[in-house]
Amino acid sequence: xxxxxxxKLKNLTLPFEKNGVKFLKLAKGRVVDxxxxxxxxxxxxxxxxxxxxKFIIKSEKxxxxxxxxxxxxxxxxxxxxxxxxxxxxxxxxxxSKFKKSQIVKDELEAINFLNSSSKKAIEIGFGSxxxxxxxxxxxxEISYLGIEIYKPSIDQVENLAIKDKLLNLALLNCDARSFxxxxxxxxxxxxxxxxxxxxxxxxxRRVISKSFLEEAKRVLxxxxxxxxxxxxxxxxxxxxxxxxxxxxxxxxxxxxxxxxISSKYEDRWKKQDKDIYDxxxxxxxxxxxxxxxxELEFPKFxxxxxxxxxxxEKFKFDDFFINFEEIYKFSDxxxxxxxxxxxxxxxxNRFIYISREVSKYYINSPLPTEINQKAHEKIKEILLK
Numbered sequence: 001x002x003x004x005x006x007x008k009l010k011n012l013t014l015p016f017e018k019n020g021v022k023f024l025k026l027a028k029g030r031v032v033d034x035x036x037x038x039x040x041x042x043x044x045x046x047x048x049x050x051x052x053x054k055f056i057i058k059s060e061k062x063x064x065x066x067x068x069x070x071x072x073x074x075x076x077x078x079x080x081x082x083x084x085x086x087x088x089x090x091x092x093x094x095x096s097k098f099k100k101s102q103i104v105k106d107e108l109e110a111i112n113f114l115n116s117s118s119k120k121a122i123e124i125g126f127g128s129x130x131x132x133x134x135x136x137x138x139x140x141e142i143s144y145l146g147i148e149i150y151k152p153s154i155d156q157v158e159n160l161a162i163k164d165k166l167l168n169l170a171l172l173n174c175d176a177r178s179f180x181x182x183x184x185x186x187x188x189x190x191x192x193x194x195x196x197x198x199x200x201x202x203x204x205r206r207v208i209s210k211s212f213l214e215e216a217k218r219v220l221x222x223x224x225x226x227x228x229x230x231x232x233x234x235x236x237x238x239x240x241x242x243x244x245x246x247x248x249x250x251x252x253x254x255x256x257x258x259x260x261i262s263s264k265y266e267d268r269w270k271k272q273d274k275d276i277y278d279x280x281x282x283x284x285x286x287x288x289x290x291x292x293x294x295e296l297e298f299p300k301f302x303x304x305x306x307x308x309x310x311x312x313e314k315f316k317f318d319d320f321f322i323n324f325e326e327i328y329k330f331s332d333x334x335x336x337x338x339x340x341x342x343x344x345x346x347x348x349n350r351f352i353y354i355s356r357e358v359s360k361y362y363i364n365s366p367l368p369t370e371i372n373q374k375a376h377e378k379i380k381e382i383l384l385k
Contacts, residue, residue, distance in 0.1 A: 002072045002092070003058030007085030009048070018081065021074045027328035027336050034060060034328055034336070035078070039070040043363045046078060054087055062338075062349045063363050066104045066173045068155045103158050103171055107367055110145055110172045111182055117143035117168075121190035122183075124176040124207060125149070127263065129157030131194055134261040136161070136169040142189065144169045147176040174367075177207060177346045180215040181369045185287040188219045191226040195265045198232040204345045208239045213246060213281070218290075220283040228279045229259075231269045236277040248285035254278040296368055296376045298352070298359035301383055303335045306354055310337070315382070319343070320375045322382070336362065341375040348372060352379075 012035075016023045022038040027045075034045040045060035057078065059071050072091050079086070105113060114120050119142045126132040126146040136144045146169065148154050154173050161169050172179065199205040208228070216226045230236050243251055257278050262270075269276060307327060314323040326338040337352040353362035366372050 001059060001064075002068070002075055002090055003056060004075065004079055004083075004089040004091060005051075005054050005056050005087040006079070006083040007054055007087060008083065009055055010082045010084065012082055016081065018077050019073070021077050023078065025330055027330050029326060029328045037074050037078075039065065039074055042067075042070065044071070045363075046074065055083070057083070062351065064151065066151055066154045066171075067158070068152060103161055103169060104154060105170045105172050106364070107172065107174060107179060107182065110170060110179070113143060113170045114145060114183065114187065119143070119189050120145070120187070121192065122147060122176075122188055123192040123194070125193065125196055126157060127153055127195070127265070129153065129160060130263050131192065131261050132157065132169070133160055133164065133166070135192075136166045137164060138260075140168050142168060145172060146170070147172045147174065147179060149173065149175055175346055177209075177212050177215075178342075178348075178367045178369055178372075180212070180219055181290070182367060183219040185218050185289050186221050189221055189224050191216055191220065191224075192229075193227070194229040194263060195231065196228075196235070198230070198235040200232075200234055203238075206235070206238075208235070208242055209345070210242055210245065213242055217246060217249060217281070217283050217285070218287040222283060222286060224283055226281040226283075228281075229266075229276065230279075231265070231274050231276050233275065233277065236279055239279055243279070243281050246281075248283065250282040250284065252278075252280040252282070254280075294368060294373060296361065296365055296373065298380060299384070300356070301354050301359045303333050303354045303356065306337070306383060307332070307335050309385075315378070317374075317378065320371050320378075321347070322375055322379055324382075339379070341372070341379065342366070342369075343371045348375075 012026060014023055014025055020040060024036040024038060027034040033048040035048060037044055037046050042065055044063040044065050047058055047060045049056045065071050076091050121142055122145045123132045124147050126148050132144060132146045151173055154171050158171055193207060196207045220226060228239055243249060256276055266276060310327045312324060315321060320342055321344060322341040324339050328336040334355045340347050340349045342348045348366040350366055351362045353360055
C-alpha cells in the first residue's frame, strides 16, 4: 500500500483543497490521527502516526478507496503541502487515471446492477480477472459482478475492463459471504468460485461453509449453477461434504477438466502436474423471498457522555460479537468510535460518527444482514447506557 515517512509535519490549515483533493478535518486519536479526505465525492481517512522521531502517513484500512490512484494522489498532495524532510516514499501516482470509477460499485449499487439485468452471474475472488473478463467478453447479454476483497485486484481488473469497453461488468470490494444475503432469491444464473484459499489450518476463514452454501442456493435460479474450482483435494472433499448436507441440489464432480479459459493459478498448477477439481452444485428449489432489511440508524447520542464513558471493551453473544476498539475526536462535540462487530467468521469493521446533531455509521454503513441488525440493536443499547 502507498505510504511515506517524514521527519516533520507542517501546521495543518483545514479545510484545504487542491487538484480535486480535499483535506476536510482532523480527528485526534490516542496513538493515530485520522485526516478526513475527499476525492471526487469519495471520502476516506489518511492516518498520521508518530513513530519515534518520524511520522508514517498512509491510508486507513476500513475506509481505503478501491481506486488506488486516487489514494496515491491524495497522499502525494499531503506530502508536498504539509510535510518536510522526506525519509521514505512509496507513492507512484498516475494523474492521467485520476477519476471517479463507473465500474467499481458499492453494495447497494451492485444490487441495483444485478437487478437491472434478467441474466446475471457472480464471480467471487476473481484475482487477476482472467476468467471474469473472458466471460464478460464472450457473453455480453449476461451482467457479471466480480467480488474481490483484495483492492489492488479491483484496480487492475477495472483498468482492463475499461480498455475492453465492457459495459456488462461491475466490480465490488467486499466480503462475498455477507453480500449474498442482500441478493434476491432465485435471481442468479451462475456463481463462480475459482481457486479460493484452502485455509487448511483455519477452516472458519474458508468461503465455503454451511451458511454460505445455503445463501448461494437461495440466490440461484432453479437449474442454475454454483461452480467451485480448486487444486486442493482436501478443500474439494470438504466442500462436497458440505454440499451433500443440503437438500434440493444435484452435484457434478470433475477431475482435470479443461475450461475455455485458464487462470494464472491453473497454468501454474498444470506445469507442476497438479490435479484440479471442479464441483458444480445445481439448485433444484424455489426459495422464499428474503425479508425487507431495516436501515441501520442511530438515535442522537451525547458525544461528551460517550467520550467520558468510552473504554476498549468486547461483548460476546450467542451468534455475534461487538468490540469497541478506539475513539477519535474532531472536537469535544464531534467524535468517532472505531469498532468491529457481527458474525464471528464474517465481521464488519466500521466507524460511528457522533455529534450533537446526528449519529451514524461513517463513512460507509455496514450491510444490513440479519446478524448485523442484531449487533446494531445491541450497539445502540450499549451506547444509550
